[in-house]
Amino acid sequence: MTQRSPKATAERNRTLALASALVRGVVAAGLGLGSLTVLVMVVWISSPYPDSGPGGALRAAAGVWLLAHGAGLVRPDTLSGAAAPVGVVPLLLVLGPVWLTHRAARDAAEPEEGRPRPSQAGAFCAVAAGYLLVVAGAAAYARDGSLRPDPDTLVFPAALVVAGAAAAGVWTAAGRPFCPLPSWSPLALQEAFARTLFRDRAGTACRSAAVGVMVLLGGGGLLVAVALGRNAAAGQDAFLALAGDWPGRFAVLLLAAALVPNAALWGAAYGLGPGFSLGTGATATPLGLDGTPAVPSFPLLAALPDQGPGTLLNGAALAVPVAAALAVGWFTARRAAPADAPRAQAWSPRETVLVTLLAALGCGAGTALLTAVAGGPLGTGALSAFGPVWWLTGPAALAWTAAVGVPAALLLRLWRLRTPGWAWRRDVDEGVDVSEVAEPSETAAQEDEEGEEEAAVVVARPRRWWAPWRGRGGAEGEPEGGSGGAGPGDSATPAAAGAVPAPGPAAEAASGAPTDPVAGRGDAGFEPYDFLPADPWHEKDFREARWASLKRGSGGLMADFPADFPSDPTAGRPAAEPDGPGPTP
Numbered sequence: 001m002t003q004r005s006p007k008a009t010a011e012r013n014r015t016l017a018l019a020s021a022l023v024r025g026v027v028a029a030g031l032g033l034g035s036l037t038v039l040v041m042v043v044w045i046s047s048p049y050p051d052s053g054p055g056g057a058l059r060a061a062a063g064v065w066l067l068a069h070g071a072g073l074v075r076p077d078t079l080s081g082a083a084a085p086v087g088v089v090p091l092l093l094v095l096g097p098v099w100l101t102h103r104a105a106r107d108a109a110e111p112e113e114g115r116p117r118p119s120q121a122g123a124f125c126a127v128a129a130g131y132l133l134v135v136a137g138a139a140a141y142a143r144d145g146s147l148r149p150d151p152d153t154l155v156f157p158a159a160l161v162v163a164g165a166a167a168a169g170v171w172t173a174a175g176r177p178f179c180p181l182p183s184w185s186p187l188a189l190q191e192a193f194a195r196t197l198f199r200d201r202a203g204t205a206c207r208s209a210a211v212g213v214m215v216l217l218g219g220g221g222l223l224v225a226v227a228l229g230r231n232a233a234a235g236q237d238a239f240l241a242l243a244g245d246w247p248g249r250f251a252v253l254l255l256a257a258a259l260v261p262n263a264a265l266w267g268a269a270y271g272l273g274p275g276f277s278l279g280t281g282a283t284a285t286p287l288g289l290d291g292t293p294a295v296p297s298f299p300l301l302a303a304l305p306d307q308g309p310g311t312l313l314n315g316a317a318l319a320v321p322v323a324a325a326l327a328v329g330w331f332t333a334r335r336a337a338p339a340d341a342p343r344a345q346a347w348s349p350r351e352t353v354l355v356t357l358l359a360a361l362g363c364g365a366g367t368a369l370l371t372a373v374a375g376g377p378l379g380t381g382a383l384s385a386f387g388p389v390w391w392l393t394g395p396a397a398l399a400w401t402a403a404v405g406v407p408a409a410l411l412l413r414l415w416r417l418r419t420p421g422w423a424w425r426r427d428v429d430e431g432v433d434v435s436e437v438a439e440p441s442e443t444a445a446q447e448d449e450e451g452e453e454e455a456a457v458v459v460a461r462p463r464r465w466w467a468p469w470r471g472r473g474g475a476e477g478e479p480e481g482g483s484g485g486a487g488p489g490d491s492a493t494p495a496a497a498g499a500v501p502a503p504g505p506a507a508e509a510a511s512g513a514p515t516d517p518v519a520g521r522g523d524a525g526f527e528p529y530d531f532l533p534a535d536p537w538h539e540k541d542f543r544e545a546r547w548a549s550l551k552r553g554s555g556g557l558m559a560d561f562p563a564d565f566p567s568d569p570t571a572g573r574p575a576a577e578p579d580g581p582g583p584t585p
Helices: 010-046 054-067 091-109 120-144 152-173 187-194 196-230 232-242 246-258 260-272 299-303 312-336 349-374 390-418 505-510 540-553
Strands: 073-075 084-086 276-278 282-285 288-291 386-388 439-442 458-461
Touching: 010 054, 010 091, 010 120, 010 246, 054 073, 054 091, 054 120, 091 120, 091 152, 091 246, 091 260, 091 349, 120 152, 187 196, 196 232, 196 260, 196 299, 196 312, 196 349, 196 390, 232 246, 232 299, 246 260, 246 299, 260 276, 260 299, 260 312, 260 349, 260 386, 260 390, 312 349, 312 390, 349 386, 349 390, 386 390
Parallel strands: none
Antiparallel strands: 073 084, 276 282, 276 386, 282 288, 439 458
16 A cells, blocks of 8 residues: 555655555554553453453453543442443553554654655544544443443543644654744744744743653652552551452553552652542642542552641651752753853743743642643542642642752853853854953972973963953952953063963964954954964973973883974985076086
8 A cells, every 4th residue: 555656646646645644543442452451451361350251351351441541430330220420531541542553643644755745734634534543443332331421521631631642742753843923923933933042932931841750750750659668558558448359450550550550640749738639528639638539549548648737747748849840940040051052051030930930830730730631530539539638739830940940040040151160161153252361370390310400381371251350459560361361452572481382372472463352353453372482392301390390290101311403493404406407417
């Protein structure tokens, strides 16, 4: 189907490419459904007391696969006779369908040599359509099972999850560009969005927001792990009470592993302050657990705090949002004052505050979205509200990140700009006035092995941006630029006896050349690279100083005898031939 024929027309090639993208979507859905079905069938086969036949196990696998897309399920067989909803989505199961859909859309939209490629919109529609065909078939098959899909949730959020993953795959294949805004948007916003600087700031805000969400997840998982460690006995009792055989315990262990990201989000909501609800009549916050929780027996629920007011240990959970806010501020400050850029390219405080606020807004939105999926109803009555409340957790994450992250970003930016030793503490870029002359550093007189004292060597180095105030308060009569050096406004002085002239601004100032690399370029006869005077280079004192310096730096590899300096530098050179032919002898 996908092989390109020599006589195939452009329309036929485009049709074959769309058909290939449709098949990719179907294959991606089949891989996810098949892998989960194999796992469920292994547990069903190994169970000594199965509740139904292979058809029931396959329908249960299809229902769990739909639950991984965000679709709600309904349990018709309950003790009360009323159907009970199941709205808590195991977030670990969501990774498989999202990754498979993303990869299928990316492979369909990427250009391949010798094969036709559909348009980006065509690849997105074809992959999403192929995937949703399998979703519709699985929903129809699981309609008579023990876990029936809710038809209202098949469009939102199940179809929305598939469409989002496919759109992300096409966007990745295109190089992750920033799409232009629609024509009806304000012109000022379109111009700002087209600038590279704006896109850089927006990318920094998105990355900082993602880092904040990840730190919240990690902190929440750490809280759950510590709580489970303190209540390990209760968790073990709940684990053993749910199943008496090893296949059942394996199934419970798999379910607990799939709900670990949910527990981490519950811990993050607990640390943020709003906490989570344990039924309609109980809420757990760092201030305490109010009400009577209606929770089933499950190992992860052993990490719940005790009833009553909170202690100082419960209040330590507030360190989680503080750490997330500091992470957002740190990653923003790294871009505001980068280590591989000059000081002139650092962001202003206003830009730093705006980017940090955008990152806080993204962190709050991401936290609200994840907590909305992490909770949900587990039944009717008291279990109709179970988990964190997204419309409270999201604003809490925004408030914490903005209140702590903005001052942290400003302080970190100021610290990076003022602390010496960073790589960007060099001179500014080309085109900026760097007319400050060299800052000399004198080396003390050195003695060779024969006891002869050599002349001091003066090496000129470029002055750094902090040099204007570094030399203030020195010895009386000393120039402002530093000991033994000339300041920006000082006139050039003759070099000391025995000093070796070095290339750089000092040599140019001594030779009368302009010290400013920018000023004077329009003058006639301007030469940016001038030659140093060559006469002192061959004098005896300078030769002996260079020889002694090389000998000291060689680590004993140089010979002990001194250099042989001819009295006449021109001795031994061949005489120049005359221009014209001379007389023959």
